[in-house]
Structures are given as C-alpha cells and as structure tokens.
Amino acid sequence: MGEMKQPLLIKKGAEASLYLADWHGRKVIMKKRLPKKYRLSKLDEQIRTYRTIHEPQLMHKAKRAGVPTPTIFLVDVKSATIIMEFIEGKQVKQLLGEVSKNERQRLCLKIGELIGRLHKYGIIHGDLTTSNMIQNSEGKIFFVDFGLGEKRKELETRGVDLHLMKRALHSTHFRFAKECFNAVIKGYSKVLDTENVKNGLDKIKEIERRGRYVAKRKGGKE
Amino acid sequence: MKQKKARENYCLGIESTADDFSVGISTFNGEILANIISAYMPPEGGIHPREAARHHAETASKVLEEAFKKAEIKPQDLSIIAFSQGPGLGPCLRTGATVARALASDLGIPLVGVNHCVAHIEIGKLKTDAKDPVTLYVSGGNTIVSAFDSGRYRVFGETLDIALGNCLDVFAREAGLYQKPSMPFGAVVEKLAAKGKKLVLLPYTVKGMDMSFSGLLTAATNLLKKGEYKLEDLCYSLQETVFSMVTEVTERALAHTEKREVLLTGGVAANKRLQSMIKAIAEEHDAEFCVVPSEFAIDNGAMIAWTGVLAYKQGIATPIEKSFVKLRWRLEEVEVPWVK
Known part of the structure; x- marks a missing residue:
C-alpha cells in the first residue's frame, strides 16, 4: 500500500474505522472496514467487500453529478481499505x-x-x-x-x-x-x-x- | 409526591397492545409483586385483532384476580391504575383501556396512560440496573434502536416495514411450523437454526440507521418454496442475516451516542444468538451488555405498572375523557421527565 507513517485513528465507527495518515507526503483518510466478530465470516466478508468496491465507484459518480466528494487514491479490496483525500x-x-x-x-x-x-x-x-x-x-x-x-x-x-x-x-x-x-x-x-x-x-x-x-x-x- | 405512612402505594398496570393480555402490580419503589400474562394463540395464521381482543375480554377478570392473589393485596389497596395506551392493535388496546377505566373510576383513583415502547425501556432499566443505555427493542411488532436525549427517548433506527419478530414468525408459518405457548415461533426458528450449517445469502438491507425486512422475508420464503435448501439452513441464514442487520444499526447508535450501556429487550431478546451478537458489540465499545429477563422482555403488565409509577410521581395522569387509545403513538412523542 506504499509508504505509511503511523496512521492515527480518528473515528471508530460501527461500519469502518477512519485513520488520518500520511501517504507519500499527503494527508489522507484511510478507511478500513475491519472484520466484525459478531457476523459469520462469509457474510462479513461479502458485506465488507461489496461496500469497499461500491463506495469509491459511487463517490466517483457523485463527482460527475456535481457533488463534491473526496478524491480516491487507492482501493485495496483484500484488506477492505480505501485511501482518500482528507477534507479539512x-x-x-x-x-x-x-x-x-x-x-x-x-x-x-x-x-x-x-x-x-x-x-x-x-x-x-x-x-x-x-x-x-x-x-x-x-x-x-x-x-x-x-x-x-x-x-x-x-x-x-x-x-x-x-x-x-x-x-x-x-x-x-x-x-x-x-x-x-x-x-x-x-x-x-x-x-x-x-x-x-x-x-x-x-x-x-x-x-x-x-x-x-x-x-x-x-x-x-x- | 408524599409517601403515605403505614401502607405502601401500589400501581396496577394493564398491557393489551397485541396478543398478550397481562396485569402487573408494582410498588411505588419498583418492587414487582405480580406479573400475570395470558397469551392469545391464534388457531392459524397471524393475530386477528378482533379475535385477540375477544380473548382479552374473556380472560381479563381471571388475570386480574390472579394478579391480586399473587401480590396479596386487594383492589382497595391500589393508588393508581396504568394501562398501555398505544401503540398497538385497536381492538386489543381498547379492551385493556376499558378495563383500566372501569377499575379507576370504580375505585376512584387516578388513571395513567403509558406508552408501550417507553415501558419496555423502563422495565429493562429497572431489572438490569442500566442507567442510560442504547436500547435495542425487538419484538413481533417493533424493531427500534433508541437512546435518551433531551427529555425523550429518541429513535435512532427502526424498521422501514415489518418488525424483525414478524419476519421470523411469518417465515415459520410459511414453513408449516407450529408454535406452543411454551415455545413461540421465534424459539422454534432458533432451535432449527442451531442445526443449520450452510449460509445462504439473503438481501441485507440497512439504509442509514433503518432496516427493511420485507424483501428478505420474500427472498427466504421463495427459497423455501423452491425446496433446494434444508429448512435448518434457511432458518440459520435468516437469523444470521436479520440479527447482523440489527446489530450493525445498534453498533452505529452506540458509536454515535457514545453511551456506556446496551440494553436488549422485547420478545426476540430471548434469542441466544442475538444476545451473543449484541454482547460482542458492547464489548467492542467498552459498554455494558444488559439483557432483560424474558418474563419482562415480552409484553407484560409489570412494565406498564412501573412506568405508570414513574409518570405519576412526576404529576402525570390521564383524565378518563383523554384516555382514548393511540394506535400509532411513537416512542419519541413521549416526554419522560423522570429521566435525567
């Protein structure tokens, strides 16, 4: 995933954890969908994978529709992680x-x-x-x-x-x-x-x- | 409110929102002296409101009598009468309300109309010592995630269509299963699900904080009719999916409100799998997991009696002419001045 200096957990949501990180000299948000212990792993994986793939696609489409969204830098489906622009x-x-x-x-x-x-x-x-x-x-x-x-x-x-x-x-x-x-x-x-x-x-x-x-x-x- | 000397103050609560007719008696200090529940079991299909109301009317005097016997008090010892004023099925609510009005006017004591959903939360807090929880209330008629904020229990998430318990019940009926008073449909499904191994993917519908179960029910029912999967596996998949949905929403409410307790209540609270899921998210967020004992998790009169006490101590009473039932009385419409 490239260079990454200690990411800082800024929000532990129910659906994903958000980290503020430094990525190639840029301030980014790393959105990580961690496995949920309460869900069966098959169901859990399906939900996390689906959301990790669809979220960046929709964010991109939203831009086309004229709605500002953070720029996506990297999507790693395997670890259910999205790296995107940090909006200050x-x-x-x-x-x-x-x-x-x-x-x-x-x-x-x-x-x-x-x-x-x-x-x-x-x-x-x-x-x-x-x-x-x-x-x-x-x-x-x-x-x-x-x-x-x-x-x-x-x-x-x-x-x-x-x-x-x-x-x-x-x-x-x-x-x-x-x-x-x-x-x-x-x-x-x-x-x-x-x-x-x-x-x-x-x-x-x-x-x-x-x-x-x-x-x-x-x-x-x- | 001055405590009378020499004798306790008692409140009798009547619950009749759906298929259960129940009478509970509580002291003003929250000691539950009686909680008698009479369940209406439809011979087939779901609850027919008029038939359930008929059951309530027929069983009312017997349940009242039993409650007084259990509590070892006489009607004359009562200080107030509380009843569930809504939300619920019209004919059922009206039957309970009629009994409550008759008792209150005959005894010449105040009547207190109680919101059924508030009562579920209050009895849960009383029985588990939770102070300020995020509550997941799941039953045959309701699926609500709520938490207290500024004078009311706010609804954070809920179902957009049918209740979770209803989803399980209808599926069980479609599958030709039978329920008994000692084993409602939810328990039957739970038992079968425990034998399931194969997870069949079903629509998982969480929209913001809200959930939808009707599409999922249709999908599960269609699979059932196709006959390609074992009933055990379908029960297992259905349970895993719907419970994951409510758990996700509850976790979101917990993360959002940053409360320190999670309270699980309603008829479905008895399900061990759901308990383990909610417990897991509670631990994840360093919150305490509280589950209401099943006698007080299902619809019961004790919760109405206790909530009546809480309201009455704040000077809240319902004059007879304003005691009409409210079929769609939302949880967040009710002010709860006793919660700080």
Whole structure:
C-alpha cells in the first residue's frame, strides 16, 4: 500500500474505522472496514467487500453529478481499505448548532441542492446524515461515506433517502429540524422538477404511513 | 409526591397492545409483586385483532384476580391504575383501556396512560440496573434502536416495514411450523437454526440507521418454496442475516451516542444468538451488555405498572375523557421527565 507513517485513528465507527495518515507526503483518510466478530465470516466478508468496491465507484459518480466528494487514491479490496483525500473542514452536524439562522438556511438549501443532483443522476446516498457532510474552508460542502449507497432510479429509493435525511435532522437537530428540512426541500426543488419533488414528498408521507412513523389522525379519537 | 405512612402505594398496570393480555402490580419503589400474562394463540395464521381482543375480554377478570392473589393485596389497596395506551392493535388496546377505566373510576383513583415502547425501556432499566443505555427493542411488532436525549427517548433506527419478530414468525408459518405457548415461533426458528450449517445469502438491507425486512422475508420464503435448501439452513441464514442487520444499526447508535450501556429487550431478546451478537458489540465499545429477563422482555403488565409509577410521581395522569387509545403513538412523542 506504499509508504505509511503511523496512521492515527480518528473515528471508530460501527461500519469502518477512519485513520488520518500520511501517504507519500499527503494527508489522507484511510478507511478500513475491519472484520466484525459478531457476523459469520462469509457474510462479513461479502458485506465488507461489496461496500469497499461500491463506495469509491459511487463517490466517483457523485463527482460527475456535481457533488463534491473526496478524491480516491487507492482501493485495496483484500484488506477492505480505501485511501482518500482528507477534507479539512467542519461537519455540518457541528455547524448547524453553531451558526445563525440565515447561515443554517443557506447550508440546508445547499445540501438539498446536492441531494437533488445525486438523485437526478440516479445515485442514492443511503446514509444522509449531517455528520456525513463536511464544509471545507472555502465553503464547499463535501458528501462522504457512500458505503450504504446504491445506483438506483426508483422513486421508492429516493423517497427513503429523503426520509433518512428528515429523520437524521429530527434525531440530531430536533430544535430546528423542521426549518432545516424545509430548506433542504427548497434546495432539492432547484434541481429536480416540480413533479419529481412532489412525488418524492408524497413518497416520504407514504413511508411514514407504513405504520410506525406518524399518527394518521393525530389527537383524533381512535 | 408524599409517601403515605403505614401502607405502601401500589400501581396496577394493564398491557393489551397485541396478543398478550397481562396485569402487573408494582410498588411505588419498583418492587414487582405480580406479573400475570395470558397469551392469545391464534388457531392459524397471524393475530386477528378482533379475535385477540375477544380473548382479552374473556380472560381479563381471571388475570386480574390472579394478579391480586399473587401480590396479596386487594383492589382497595391500589393508588393508581396504568394501562398501555398505544401503540398497538385497536381492538386489543381498547379492551385493556376499558378495563383500566372501569377499575379507576370504580375505585376512584387516578388513571395513567403509558406508552408501550417507553415501558419496555423502563422495565429493562429497572431489572438490569442500566442507567442510560442504547436500547435495542425487538419484538413481533417493533424493531427500534433508541437512546435518551433531551427529555425523550429518541429513535435512532427502526424498521422501514415489518418488525424483525414478524419476519421470523411469518417465515415459520410459511414453513408449516407450529408454535406452543411454551415455545413461540421465534424459539422454534432458533432451535432449527442451531442445526443449520450452510449460509445462504439473503438481501441485507440497512439504509442509514433503518432496516427493511420485507424483501428478505420474500427472498427466504421463495427459497423455501423452491425446496433446494434444508429448512435448518434457511432458518440459520435468516437469523444470521436479520440479527447482523440489527446489530450493525445498534453498533452505529452506540458509536454515535457514545453511551456506556446496551440494553436488549422485547420478545426476540430471548434469542441466544442475538444476545451473543449484541454482547460482542458492547464489548467492542467498552459498554455494558444488559439483557432483560424474558418474563419482562415480552409484553407484560409489570412494565406498564412501573412506568405508570414513574409518570405519576412526576404529576402525570390521564383524565378518563383523554384516555382514548393511540394506535400509532411513537416512542419519541413521549416526554419522560423522570429521566435525567
């Protein structure tokens, strides 16, 4: 894998561990999907291999769609490792709680626009949370962690993706989740046509109605 | 809330969200004096809400009587009545609510409507001494990964369609298996899975923090009908896949919240394989693994009684005119002021 000075573990996620490393004089992120002891090795290997191959492919396609993602330098399927560009900046998760209302609106609008571009291109991110979005010093927002993503065009998958975004806002930023999601949809509408947006929103409602998300007749007698 | 002198305060809790009708009695200090559960076993197919409700209505007085006998108290000794107000099946919830209202108004004591999912978490904390866990609640009706934050139990991940327990149940029924009161479908599948050796790859669907089991169920059922694989191997593969999915999501919630405990509850918590997987991720993240004893992991009245106590101590009560059942009452809609 080339020269590598002591990688520094910066995030031990559930799905992968992220290391900050020096690779040929460049600051890089090394994303390693370590075997999970709880899973059977055959299943574990299949999941790790699949994600290691698909993630860089989707990240590359996202760039084509006009969504900034870290540049991939190296993929080693055998050790389930991806070496990619290190984006210096702040997670949107952190930013949303710190900035003014206006700035929050701007960020969410932009995020919506980026999601729109992905969807228009048939890319489903699969894990749209604010910790998977990083703003660099130039104000450019990068999407990371496409490990659960897929290349799909169906309305259903787009609906689930948007629904995940909504849920992520509600679980992490519940104080201003509503205004944020409205801004996201506003940005999303800039890229996709009215019909697609409407269908997407209807789909979210349908997913929510599948049984476990909202009361049909809130407060009504049942 | 002032403790009355000379005698204990008791809460009676009624649980009737789905196929179980149960009455539990708890003291205000969390001592469970009785927990009587009467399960409805459909002769065939899944739970028919109206038939289950009929069972509840028929069995209610007997279960109540048994609970009082076990707790060695009289109805007049009760301080409050708690009941599961939702989420659940309408006819079943209404039957429990009717019994609760009748008791409360007859005895002239307060009524407390309890959220079923909150109750599962609270009894789990009471029985395992967990303080602030990430909870994986898996049953026939629910699959929820949650953790406390700012006044409520927030939902981090859940199923996008059917519940994990439901997935196992339907597969077992499709395979022509039978369940008994002492051995529900989940246990039957677990027993067969223990004999399985060959892993058949099935759709593994994790979307962000959410999961989907319906496609996987269809795939497993189709393979079953083809008859190319042994039932033991299919049970084994089904279990391995669905448990890996919930474990992955639970691990993500654990990594995200950085909590120090993982609590496993709900009917499926009894499964040893699932326990070992959740235990493994708990160890990985230096968290304590807690599993609720099965009597309190399945739907039970004791959890409703205890949660009723917690709410009532915070001044929460439900006037009869507001005691209508809430079929789709989400976990995160409920404020839990007793959790700090």
